[in-house]
Amino acid sequence: MSGVAAGGSRTLPSSARAPGKCILFGEHAVVHGAPELLFAVDLRTQVVVRAAAETTLNADPRASESNPYFRAALEALWASGPPVEVRSVSRLPRAAGLGSSAAFLAALATALLPEGAAGRPAELAQRCFSLERQAQGVGSPGDTSASVAGGYLTVNSPRGAALWTIEGDSRRWEVRRLEDPGWVWIVAYSGVPRSTADAVRAFARRLENADGPKLLDRFASVAHRGIDALARGDREGVAREMEENQALLREVGVSHPRLEALLEAVAPAAEGAKLTGAGCGGSIVVLPRSGRETEAMRRLARAGAVPFPVRASTTGAEAVGPE
Numbered sequence: 344m345s346g347v348a349a350g351g352s353r354t355l356p357s358s359a360r361a362p363g364k365c366i367l368f369g370e371h372a373v374v375h376g377a378p379e380l381l382f383a384v385d386l387r388t389q390v391v392v393r394a395a396a397e398t399t400l401n402a403d404p405r406a407s408e409s410n411p412y413f414r415a416a417l418e419a420l421w422a423s424g425p426p427v428e429v430r431s432v433s434r435l436p437r438a439a440g441l442g443s444s445a446a447f448l449a450a451l452a453t454a455l456l457p458e459g460a461a462g463r464p465a466e467l468a469q470r471c472f473s474l475e476r477q478a479q480g481v482g483s484p485g486d487t488s489a490s491v492a493g494g495y496l497t498v499n500s501p502r503g504a505a506l507w508t509i510e511g512d513s514r515r516w517e518v519r520r521l522e523d524p525g526w527v528w529i530v531a532y533s534g535v536p537r538s539t540a541d542a543v544r545a546f547a548r549r550l551e552n553a554d555g556p557k558l559l560d561r562f563a564s565v566a567h568r569g570i571d572a573l574a575r576g577d578r579e580g581v582a583r584e585m586e587e588n589q590a591l592l593r594e595v596g597v598s599h600p601r602l603e604a605l606l607e608a609v610a611p612a613a614e615g616a617k618l619t620g621a622g623c624g625g626s627i628v629v630l631p632r633s634g635r636e637t638e639a640m641r642r643l644a645r646a647g648a649v650p651f652p653v654r655a656s657t658t659g660a661e662a663v664g665p666e
C-alpha cells in the first residue's frame with residue numbers, strides 16, 4: 344500500500360473518532376459489484392492511544408489475540424511501535440449491523456497513523472477496507488468508506504460526486520458522495536447479534552444457484568431506483584424501494600423472525616422500513632411518517648427493540664484532542 348506510512352511513528356497520546364453506518368439499499372449485493380446507498384450515522388466510536396508497559400485494548404492484554412480487527416490494525420500500522428494502551432468507547436451496539444468494526448478501525452487507524460493521514464481520506468479508506476477484509480475475510484468497502492468519509496455515499500453507482508475507488512479481491516468499487524437530504528431515520532436494534540461473515544457467505548452461496556445472476560440484477564435495479572429517488576428527495580420512492588429491497592433480502596434468507604416482527608410493529612408509523620446491514624439479526628432502519636417519529640419509536644420499544652433516531656454524520660474519521 345503506497346502513501347500511508349506504517350510502523351508506529353505517531354506521537355502519543357493520540358485520539359480519534361469515526362462514525363458507524365446505516366445501509367439503505369444494496370447490502371450483500373454490493374460485495375458482488377451491485378450498487379449500494381448508505382450513510383454515516385451520528386453515532387461514533389472514539390479511541391485514545393497511550394504509550395504503556397504492555398499492549399491492551401480496554402485493559403484486556405489478550406485483545407490482540409482475540410480481536411481480529413485490533414490485531415490486523417496493530418500488525419499493519421504499529422508493527423515497530425512501542426506497547427500501547429488503547430481505550431475504545433462507542434455509542435454503536437456491536438454486531439448490530441451499524442458498522443461498529445469499521446468505525447473502530449477508522450478511528451484506530453486515524454489515531455495510529457502519522458499525523459495528517461486523515462487529510463488523505465482515499466488512502467485511509469483503502470487502508471481501512473484492507474484491514475477489515477483481513478480481519479473478516481469477506482466484505483465490500485462500503486462500511487469503511489462511510490466511517491472515513493461521513494455523509495451519504497453510493498458505491499458502484501453513477502450517482503454522486505466521485506470520492507475514490509477501492510480495490511481488493513480482484514474488484515474495484517467506485518465510491519461517490521450524495522447530497523444529504525436532511526432526513527431523520529430510526530434505527531432499531533433487535534438484540535439478536537449475528538456474524539457478518541457468516542451472513543455474507545450464506546448470500547454468496549445463494550448466488551451460486553442457477554438464478555443467481557438474475558437475482559443480483561434484481562438487487563441492482565432496486566438499489567439504482569432507490570438511489571435515484573433519494574437523489575431527487577422523493578420519500579415515497581425511497582420508501583417503496585426499501586420495501587422491495589426487504590422483500591429480496593427476505594427471499595434470499597437473510598431476514599430473521601425478530602426483524603420481521605419489528606417491521607410489522609412499526610408499519611403503521613413508517614413510510615418504509617427494511618433490515619440494514621448483514622441481517623440474520625441486527626437492526627432495521629425506518630423512514631418514519633412525518634410527525635409520527637415518536638409513535639414509531641414507541642412501537643419499536645414496545646416490540647422489544649432498542650430504537651434510536653439517527654441522522655447522517657457530516658464528519659467522518661477525525662483526530663480529536665486526547666482527554
Ligand code: MEV
Pocket residue numbers: 366369370371372373374440442481482483484485486539543620621
Ligand atoms: C455489512 O455491513 C454489509 C454487507 O454488505 C457486507 C459488506 O458490504 O461488507 C453485508
